[in-house]
Amino acid sequence: MAVQSTSFTASGTFSLTDANGVVVFSYSPAFTSQANAASLVLSTGEHLAGTTASEIALPEHNDDRVYCFVKHVDSDHSVEVSPALQEGTSKECADLKPGEFFFAPMELNSDGGGASITVGNGTSAQKIQYLLCDAIDN
Amino acid sequence: MPSNYTFNASMSCSATSSTGYTQAQSGAFSLNLTQINQVESGRMEIGTSNTVVLAAPADTGIGKVVYMRNLDPVNFLEVHSVATVDTDVIAILEPGEWFFTILRDTQAVGASADTAVIDVEYFAVEIDTNA
Numbered sequence: 001m002a003v004q005s006t007s008f009t010a011s012g013t014f015s016l017t018d019a020n021g022v023v024v025f026s027y028s029p030a031f032t033s034q035a036n037a038a039s040l041v042l043s044t045g046e047h048l049a050g051t052t053a054s055e056i057a058l059p060e061h062n063d064d065r066v067y068c069f070v071k072h073v074d075s076d077h078s079v080e081v082s083p084a085l086q087e088g089t090s091k092e093c094a095d096l097k098p099g100e101f102f103f104a105p106m107e108l109n110s111d112g113g114g115a116s117i118t119v120g121n122g123t124s125a126q127k128i129q130y131l132l133c134d135a136i137d138n
Numbered sequence: 139m140p141s142n143y144t145f146n147a148s149m150s151c152s153a154t155s156s157t158g159y160t161q162a163q164s165g166a167f168s169l170n171l172t173q174i175n176q177v178e179s180g181r182m183e184i185g186t187s188n189t190v191v192l193a194a195p196a197d198t199g200i201g202k203v204v205y206m207r208n209l210d211p212v213n214f215l216e217v218h219s220v221a222t223v224d225t226d227v228i229a230i231l232e233p234g235e236w237f238f239t240i241l242r243d244t245q246a247v248g249a250s251a252d253t254a255v256i257d258v259e260y261f262a263v264e265i266d267t268n269a
Binding site for chain 2: 005012017044065069095096104107109
């Protein structure tokens with residue numbers, strides 16, 4: 001039986017500088033996951049997040065844990081990222097304005113009410129880009 | 139203490155299968171923060187019950203940027219909004235993994251370790267309505 005083994009790499013740089021030019025903090029984290037022999041899906045794409053939340057994760061993604069990167073690539077209103085059909089509630093994982101991104105190893109069914117990742121905007125449709133990859137269960 | 143800041147963020151990520159198929163994404167942005175009151179940064183211990191990482195933003199605060207990296211070599215932890223264990227989970231971090239998010243709400247952010255106390259590296263910075 002064939003298996004699809006995947007691995008995931010993430011690196012970033014985050015810094016905060018005060019009004020006097022003093023660097024308050026700077027972090028440059030990175031990791032590469034172990035190979036995940038139980039992985040079923042690695043998916044990426046561009047998606048129009050409508051005024052009603054819509055799903056970006058395929059049903060085959062691992063409900064227990066998925067590496068999730070979402071970037072707002074439109075120019076108007078913020079987009080909410082949620083682990084299920086919860087747009088507009090306190091359960092969102094991110095609230096992104098144009099140009100901003102979010103990254104997390106997510107549990108898709110953390111609210112107990114669904115097993116997907118949704119994106120939505122209450123005002124007008126906005127474009128996002130995403131990369132999702134099954135992670136090893138916690 | 140200064141209350142105006144510039145926050146810079148950039149990251150890249152890629153996923154690869156054993157066939158060599160690879161997909162990658164990246165991003166970068168800056169936020170100008172004005173009259174904010176909470177800047178938390180450093181390392182802390184996360185217990186098995188809820189540990190508040192950032193209290194609910196007040197005054198001009200309307201949200202926060204949050205980063206956390208699991209420094210433990212063995213165990214995982216959960217990060218959650220509303221500071222309630224097993225509720226509104228934002229991220230589940232295995233050893234060495236990290237997450238970054240922006241939340242535009244007035245909820246606290248908390249974390250809880252699954253098995254034993256875990257050390258994490260983190261920052262949590264309040265953002266204002268214009269950011």
